[in-house]
Each structure stands twice: as structure tokens, then as C-alpha cells.
Amino acid sequence: MARKQEIKTVSFVHIGDELVNTDDLNDDQRRRLATWLKTTYLNTLFQGKAEFFESGEGDSQESRHGVK
Numbered sequence: 599m600a601r602k603q604e605i606k607t608v609s610f611v612h613i614g615d616e617l618v619n620t621d622d623l624n625d626d627q628r629r630r631l632a633t634w635l636k637t638t639y640l641n642t643l644f645q646g647k648a649e650f651f652e653s654g655e656g657d658s659q660e661s662r663h664g665v666k
Contacts, residue, residue, distance in 0.1 A: 610617045611631060623631065633652050640650040 609620045611620055611623070612618075613627075620628075620631065637650045637652060640648075644650070
């Protein structure tokens with residue numbers, strides 16, 4: 599019978615020159631990290647077909663694409 603073994607994973611991100619455990623991030627930092635991960639994944643998956651980016655307040659698609 600196979601022996602059960604617990605696996606623990608730990609992740610870190612660079613904030614400036616410092617490595618920070620992702621468990622220690624505040625809510626805003628977690629949201630920004632999640633947005634970066636998702637947009638990076640989607641841009642890689644749909645490379646040459648679509649471009650994904652974080653929308654900011656006051657940004658419209660028209661201003662992002664130069665359409666008036």
C-alpha cells in the first residue's frame with residue numbers, strides 16, 4: 599500500500615528587492631497578484647488573437663485602443 603505523505607507548498611513574490619511570502623500579502627497586493635497572474639496566462643494563451651489588461655477606473659476601451 600502506498601504511504602501517504604503531506605506536501606506543503608510555499609510561494610514568494612518580489613516586492614522591490616525583497617522576497618515576500620504570499621501568505622503575508624494584504625488584500626490589495628493579493629488582488630494585484632491575481633490580476634497579474636490571470637492576464638499573463640490569458641495573454642499567453644491567446645497570443646496574437648487577443649490582448650488582456652487590467653482596467654483602471656476612468657479607463658475606457660476607446661481610450662485604451664485610441665478609438666474616439
